[in-house]
Amino acid sequence: MVHPLLTRRKLLHAGAAAFGLTLPRLLHGEALAAPAAGSSGGRGRAKSVIVLYLSGGPSQLDMWDPKPNAPAEIRGSFKPIRTSVPGIEIGELLPRMARLAHRYTIVRSMSHREEDHLRAGYYVLTGAELSRKIAQRSAMERNDRPHFGAVVSKTLGQRGHVPAFCTIPEYVAPVGPPRPGQHGGFLGAAWDPYLIDSDPNEPGYNPGAVSVSPGSRLDRSERLRRLLEMAERSERLPGDLAAVQEYRTFRDKALDLLSSSDAQKAFDISQEPAKVRDRYGRHHFGQSALVARRLIEAGTRLVQVNFIRHDDGKGGQGYDSHAAPGYPRHEPWLRDELAPPTDAAFSALVEDLHDRGLLDETLVVMMGEFGRTPRFNANGGRDHWARCYSLVLAGGGIPGGRVYGASDETTSEPTRDPVRPEDLLATVYHQLGIDPHALMHDLEDRPWPLVEGHVVRGLLG
Numbered sequence: 001m002v003h004p005l006l007t008r009r010k011l012l013h014a015g016a017a018a019f020g021l022t023l024p025r026l027l028h029g030e031a032l033a034a035p036a037a038g039s040s041g042g043r044g045r046a047k048s049v050i051v052l053y054l055s056g057g058p059s060q061l062d063m064w065d066p067k068p069n070a071p072a073e074i075r076g077s078f079k080p081i082r083t084s085v086p087g088i089e090i091g092e093l094l095p096r097m098a099r100l101a102h103r104y105t106i107v108r109s110m111s112h113r114e115e116d117h118l119r120a121g122y123y124v125l126t127g128a129e130l131s132r133k134i135a136q137r138s139a140m141e142r143n144d145r146p147h148f149g150a151v152v153s154k155t156l157g158q159r160g161h162v163p164a165f166c167t168i169p170e171y172v173a174p175v176g177p178p179r180p181g182q183h184g185g186f187l188g189a190a191w192d193p194y195l196i197d198s199d200p201n202e203p204g205y206n207p208g209a210v211s212v213s214p215g216s217r218l219d220r221s222e223r224l225r226r227l228l229e230m231a232e233r234s235e236r237l238p239g240d241l242a243a244v245q246e247y248r249t250f251r252d253k254a255l256d257l258l259s260s261s262d263a264q265k266a267f268d269i270s271q272e273p274a275k276v277r278d279r280y281g282r283h284h285f286g287q288s289a290l291v292a293r294r295l296i297e298a299g300t301r302l303v304q305v306n307f308i309r310h311d312d313g314k315g316g317q318g319y320d321s322h323a324a325p326g327y328p329r330h331e332p333w334l335r336d337e338l339a340p341p342t343d344a345a346f347s348a349l350v351e352d353l354h355d356r357g358l359l360d361e362t363l364v365v366m367m368g369e370f371g372r373t374p375r376f377n378a379n380g381g382r383d384h385w386a387r388c389y390s391l392v393l394a395g396g397g398i399p400g401g402r403v404y405g406a407s408d409e410t411t412s413e414p415t416r417d418p419v420r421p422e423d424l425l426a427t428v429y430h431q432l433g434i435d436p437h438a439l440m441h442d443l444e445d446r447p448w449p450l451v452e453g454h455v456v457r458g459l460l461g
Contacts, residue, residue, distance in 0.1 A: 048363070059372035065106070065390045066089060083098040117174075136175060138179070152165065159301065199288075200288055267294070318338075325379075329381060346366055423454050
């Protein structure tokens with residue numbers, strides 16, 4: 001007999017805990033979504049989003065906003081190169097991106113004031129500044145604002161047989177627990193991302209609950225089915241209640257996902273030809289971007305691909321290139337470890353989406369939480385700089401071959417058309433057909449604006 005307090009939601013959670021399965025909880029939330037809620041009344045051109053998140057903060061000067069006439073202590077040793085668009089130059093470490101400049105827009109006027117990794121990351125992923133006190137090892141909390149992927153999945157609902165919001169290959173967590181701003185926040189656990197906590201470049205890659213070893217799929221599904229059917233037979237959950245019928249729907253969707261060949265294929269990167277995998281790059285970032293493309297094809301609304309960074313040495317310093325003691329200098333690290341996988345992953349992804357007819361409906365956002373200081377520090381590194389930095393947008397109705405905004409002679413401040421994180425997210429929502437000024441409600445039914453920014457019309461053509 002089911003305990004009186006063991007509600008339908010708790011039963012789903014119990015099933016997840018019993019079998020290592022997070023998907024029933026996710027599907028439960030997605031089934032309750034009202035796709036029209038928060039809609040602007042018409043579809044935008046984008047149907048999905050891929051975020052290539054360069055954890056640590058990429059250098060605008062060395063990548064997308066070179067200043068060849070600045071003093072050496074500012075410009076560094078890397079030279080600008082021509083792109084496929086006359087008049088637009090980017091850093092020489094991005095040759096493949098240079099050949100694709102006609103397919104993306106560079107925003108050179110991103111600007112905010114948060115220069116702490118946790119606060120800045122929260123800001124760019126939620127569209128709001130973090131109000132609570134934090135420390136280096138502060139974690140995500142339920143009272144935080146939701147990641148914009150949670151808002152997108154809740155508002156637009158699920159497509160196909162895959163989770164609506166995914167994160168790969170792990171949360172941003174260089175030290176301690178995952179940093180704030182990466183989950184469903186006050187919308188609830190139902191809107192957390194499906195975390196693919198595994199590196200697709202490694203032989204032991206495992207996408208989690210949807211991964212079922214040969215011969216075990218039926219047994220796993222059957223055990224889950226029996227557990228849930230036992231709950232349904234309880235006198236506490238009489239079969240004629242509407243809530244139980246809804247509960248059965250959630251159960252059936254979860255089981256359908258476990259047994260769906262489409263879902264299994266979406267996560268199975270081994271099905272990709274070797275030449276495709278080579279084009280993305282045989283590293284965690286490139287292979288994760290390839291998984292993201294497969295998920296988008298299968299119906300996922302938003303995938304965030306994180307560039308791995310670990311202060312314990314695995315993954316190195318990522319884009320946080322201070323060149324502190326024990327870490328390499330900024331320029332050789334960028335040249336050898338950062339730029340090549342970034343150049344390959346972005347370029348292969350954009351080419352792939354275009355060739356498959358998906359680029360116009362898939363918005364690709366490549367960004368970090370901020371940029372790097374215009375001037376090198378005493379260790380030959382660049383420190384945090386949020387007042388002016390760059391990011392790249394491709395597809396999703398955003399025209400290519402352009403630069404939006406401008407910076408001064410050292411990329412210290414924007415000189416034209418500054419864009420704040422909340423404006424960027426308002427624009428993303430707009431392109432997805434979501435009214436950025438709509439309201440969302442937290443677990444206590446309190447209303448909150450999706451974001452308090454403005455659509456950047458100049459990015460829309």
